[in-house]
Amino acid sequence: MDQLKKEIQAKLTSAKTLEELNNLKVEYLGKKGIITELNSKIKEIPNEEKKTYGMKVNELRTLFNDLYNQSKENIELEEVNRRLESEAIDVTLPATKIEVGAPHSLEKLIEELEELLMSMGYDVVEGPEVEKDLYNFELLNLPKGHPARDAQDTFYIQDDEILLRSQTSPVQVRTMLENTDKTPIRIICPGKTYRRDEDDATHSHQFTQMEGLLVDENVSLANLKATFDVIAKKLFGETRQTRFRPSFYPFTEPSVELDISCFNCEGKGCPICKNTGWITVGGAGMVHPKVLDNCGYDPEKFTGFAFGFGIERLAMLKYGVKDIRTFYTPNDLRVLEQFKRKDSE
Template sequence: MELQKVLDELHQQGLQQIAAADNLTTLNEIRIKFLGKKGSLTQALRQMGSLSEQERPQIGALANNVRNDLQQALDQAKQDLENKAVQQQLQAEKIDVTLPGKPRRMGTKHVINQVMDDIEELFIGLGYEVINGPEVEEDHYNFEMMNLPKDHPARDMQDTFYITSEILMRTQTSPVQARTMEKHDFSKGPLKMISPGKVYRRDTDDLTHSHQFNQIEGLVIDKHITMGDLKGTLELTARHIFGQEREIRLRPSYFPFTEPSVEVDVSCFACGGKGCAVCKHTGWVEVLGAGMVHPNVLTNAGVDPKVYGGFAFGLGPDRFAMLKYGINDIRDFYLNDVRFLEQFQGE
């Protein structure tokens, strides 16, 4: 029968072309060519009307078999091509996990933060609390509570940036101490605290001063606190930062919030006290100020100065870092020059 021969040929041609297809686009074109609405198989089946009743079932079954075989071959070929594409993509994008990774460049803490963290850890080990406070402060806490009333001449040494006549950028972290003394219940124990943070002054006279710098102030309030307690604390701090062989000396000074007040010098860590350019050939380097808490400061905070006393000190981490590492210009800390900062990795 002529139609049977046509179906057999379509069957063979379709399977051959499907097997030879090497991409999904070609495979789809083959599907349309043989099984589409205008495809070869559809065109052949239109001749069914010319067959006898005995031939039609036989040719119909053959046509269905051809259609099914071609469809199955198309589905299998499509799956094979898709799998092949996935494998090619995996091969092209594969990562060799045995190769060494690319190291990521890690940063480090800023040198001033390193010094501040070191000092904080020291005092935490001594039983002190680390207490922070606002940088935008009231004149009342920044000056008046610290025994610096309005128009006091000592305010000139701490000329700062005013937001209003009563609100300013703090010149010291002492306001944190004043606020803490007001709240502290001394019946439950002494007050031992340090208050680190940024402070602000209109002070840019030379390369060792900046309008913004860091400060750490310490305060101890309790019964029977003496100058000996202060000296022991300062000596321990100096040796921790600058070396165990360091010695300190106390020179009389003036601060409105302490009485008596002292300037603290450390034996020169560059020459061992023999005299050099670092210590200006004196053998000593000035590092901080301290003293016994003024009775007026205690009274202002509601603490009875006849029962309680204490000592206070203030040090500059920026200055400590400059002295420890021989840095001449304080501005180097804030220029974000990687060449400068990389010198202090792992300190």
């Protein structure tokens, strides 16, 4: 029996394949297997030795099974390892890449502003680009023949009546008129605008504005200042300072230019701020009482502020784009793709 034990140990540990292992199983434990035979010989063993004999055969069987299982595990592991080895790839070869499309740079900036202002309670409202003179000018305190219309040479579609809007302000007018309950208003209106300008590096006959309007009781220029501060810091960094410069818009009184401290030189003076330390990024003011009145809001009771940004100008400053035409033409993929990623917060 001891001889047999050694033999089992030697054979099972040296088996290299599952097949060999199975053959050994048949050889020892099969119907006519060596251990099976030994077991059946128990009847020929004298009674007093039967117990010891049986135990020894069982020991052999247990030994066989243990060694068999261990060997099987080893062989299987080796086989898996071989397979894994054969599946090795060059992981540095190029990916089959899932491309994500980029938002347009102007849209990216608009959405950044929208997100900020919506968190401050402003609703996003849009209006038509083919607009009535009434909404684009007349109700905004720009009657026909008003010299300030000169500054906005406009594309007319039907004389004195229909035009391509030269500003997004008509959306403010429409919103105030449509709000028949005359409740407070907090909106922003981004959109395309058009002026009869020849295209060059800094002028575009088509451009994008985003205006904001807040109408309520007791609204002040100080409220506008704080709102502008929030926007300036979000777009151009926490260290931005803001400045109001008196200005003129027919639909606001007082009117101001919105300046930010230069983010490039921190106010020391550089070409971007033309050595003034300040950059004008938009216009704003307190809604002109005439405009409130035209839109059905009692100027004795309500005041409001309005602000407007040229999105192209903001994008040129923020992203460092030199030529405004880049936003519209020729749409080189290498330009578009630069805006597909998430911007730094």
